[in-house]
Structure formats: C-alpha cells, structure tokens
Amino acid sequence: MARIYNFSAGPSILPEEVLKQAASEMLDYQGSGMGVMEMSHRSKVYDGIIKHTEEMFRKVMNIPDNYKVLFLQGGASTQFAMVPMNLLAKSGKADYVLSGNFSTKAWEQATKLTESGAFPGTISVAGSTKEENFKRIVRQDELKLDPSADYLHICENNTIYGSRWSYTPDAGSVPIVSDMSSCILSEPVDISKYGLIYAGAQKNIAPAGLTVVIIRDDLLYDPMPGTPIMLTYAVQAKNDSMYNTPSTYSIYMAMLVLEWIERTGGLAAMKARNEEKAKLLYDCLDATDFYQTAIVPENRSMMNVTFRTASDELDAKFVKESAEAGMSNLKAHRATGGLRASIYNAMPKAGVEHLVAFMKKFEKENS
Numbered sequence: 001m002a003r004i005y006n007f008s009a010g011p012s013i014l015p016e017e018v019l020k021q022a023a024s025e026m027l028d029y030q031g032s033g034m035g036v037m038e039m040s041h042r043s044k045v046y047d048g049i050i051k052h053t054e055e056m057f058r059k060v061m062n063i064p065d066n067y068k069v070l071f072l073q074g075g076a077s078t079q080f081a082m083v084p085m086n087l088l089a090k091s092g093k094a095d096y097v098l099s100g101n102f103s104t105k106a107w108e109q110a111t112k113l114t115e116s117g118a119f120p121g122t123i124s125v126a127g128s129t130k131e132e133n134f135k136r137i138v139r140q141d142e143l144k145l146d147p148s149a150d151y152l153h154i155c156e157n158n159t160i161y162g163s164r165w166s167y168t169p170d171a172g173s174v175p176i177v178s179d180m181s182s183c184i185l186s187e188p189v190d191i192s193k194y195g196l197i198y199a200g201a202q203k204n205i206a207p208a209g210l211t212v213v214i215i216r217d218d219l220l221y222d223p224m225p226g227t228p229i230m231l232t233y234a235v236q237a238k239n240d241s242m243y244n245t246p247s248t249y250s251i252y253m254a255m256l257v258l259e260w261i262e263r264t265g266g267l268a269a270m271k272a273r274n275e276e277k278a279k280l281l282y283d284c285l286d287a288t289d290f291y292q293t294a295i296v297p298e299n300r301s302m303m304n305v306t307f308r309t310a311s312d313e314l315d316a317k318f319v320k321e322s323a324e325a326g327m328s329n330l331k332a333h334r335a336t337g338g339l340r341a342s343i344y345n346a347m348p349k350a351g352v353e354h355l356v357a358f359m360k361k362f363e364k365e366n367s
C-alpha cells in the first residue's frame, strides 16, 4: 500500500484508522449482512447509526441541549441560501463580514435572493478586508453592526486565503451564523456564542455529501414565504434530518471520525496536535525570506497554511517536486495562486515534518 501525504483542501485526508474500520465493515456492518451504503435509512440498524452520530457530535463538541444537530446535503454552498431564506423572516436584515472567498460567496447569494424581490430584505457588509487582499480579519472595533439584524454571518476559517478569526465577534443579541467548514472539530468551540454553525463534511468530518448544521432552537421559526420545504430548517429538525434520504454513508463515516477523535483525547487534544503541526510549518516559513506568507500572524489559519516563493515558475517547480517526494495537492486555489498546505485533523505530524524537510531542501537547491 502506497499512501502519500495528501494536503488537499477538500475533499481531504481521512484518518487511516477510520478508513480501515470502514473497509472492514464494507460488506457486512456488524452482522447485519449488508454494508451501510446498502441499508434502508429507515431500518433499525441505520437508525442506530444516525442517532449515535448525533450523540457523538453532542459529546465531542459539547453541544448544549437547546441546539439541534441536522444532517443535510448540498454542501456549505447550499447554506449560503438556506440561511437567508430561513432567518431573514423576522426583520429582513442581515450583516455579513467579508473575509475571503466563501464569505463573499455567502454574501453574494444572500444579496441575490433579496435583490430579486422574491425574498425581500437588506443585506449589509458589516466589515471587509478585501482592500487589503484579505490578509487579516476585521477587528471588533471596525465592525458596523445593526442591533436589529436577524443574524451576523461570518466565515470562521478562510480555506483559500489561509486566515481565521482570532476572536468571536460580540454581536449583542444578534445571532452569529458561522461557516466552520474548514475548521470544525479542529479545536473546542463555545457553541453557546453562536446561533447557527454549518460545515460541509469533506474537510474535517467525513467524505463529501453531508452538511452538518448546529442550530439554536429559537432560530427554528417559519422561513420566508416561498422557501422550499427541503430547505426549511424547522422541517429538517422536526423530521430528524429524515424528511428525505439523508447522506447515509457520509453520516456513518462522520460517526467513525468522531469516535476516533474521542478515542484520541477529544477536541482539546486535537487542538494541541493541530497547534503543534501548524507551528512546525509557520516556524519554517518565518525562518526564511525564501517563502512568503501573506496573512498577519494573529489571523493565521491552523488548518490551511498559504505561502509562496518568489515566482510562479518556482511555485510550479515546488508542486512538481513535492509530488515526486510523496506529497500531493500543495498547489493553492486559483483565486490566490501560490502554495497551500491543508493540515486537517487527519494529517499526521509526520506528514508535516516530511513537508518541512522538503521545504528546507527545496530552498537550499533554489536560492
């Protein structure tokens, strides 16, 4: 077996232990005589899986009882629409902070819905660092918040730019909606500071096809008129995410990943390991002028580390030679260019050490 160190931003690396367990249960899940992929979502066996997955989310993330955990589909991108369709039903006003690619997409989607007239409302930009090429996150004192907004939308970790919030904004009584797609399960989070958290599974939870939504009970109000039934949080909550067929296999994989997190010390231990891995990389970047990293230290992501050399040609050479050295997906997103190492939970420390050794060698050979 020749597994390589996969630094993909998503879909991304999964824990080897989990993949082996899934493989061993592929043909026969715990004596049921069939694999999880083949099972009716209404069967007793599957009911046990989805219930246990929710329990594990609650346990690992310490989710308070007044929050529902939903297993949806359509990716984080569908949440860009579901959030305004459902939550704008009160005052019709929402604030968005622009901190990179996905927060901008979320804002564009909300704006498109309201400006079409179909979902009337006012979408405001409460803060943006676009003018600074998203090299940092806005500070609390720069935020222009509307105290009567239905919600404030942020993107907790900016997968493409490689930045993260270093604080949770204080929005008073306005619920914070956070896209945690690329940082969920990487460290403990005080859920009670948020009204709604969503995440596509394919970064730190499970294979693609599952979107996890954690929503406070008081936000399960009637959506705006015209909202599709499938896109209504209250309907999904009332039906325990079984209004239609959920993403059964990805939910099972999430369960295995959560059990793996629990076995290895929970989110506090995960955070310590993630900090250690990220420090190895940032220390390497900070020790030289050969590599540049654009994000201000305070806002550097623990999950997605972006950097570049002096030229596009040298970046391309880095990508090519790192692949020959047993690493993949170190090319950054086309929106930024340059290089990016996504070091999610499942990336072992040895993988980061391998990358750092390669970076030092590459620097020697090319400076």
Ligand SMILES: *Cc1c(COP(=O)(O)O)cnc(C)c1O
Pocket: 010, 074, 075, 076, 077, 078, 102, 155, 157, 158, 159, 179, 180, 181, 182, 200, 201, 203
């Ligand atoms: C990957 C990602 C998305 C898009 O997720 P999809 O599941 O592909 O829709 C949105 N937000 C963030 C922060 C991401 O990392």
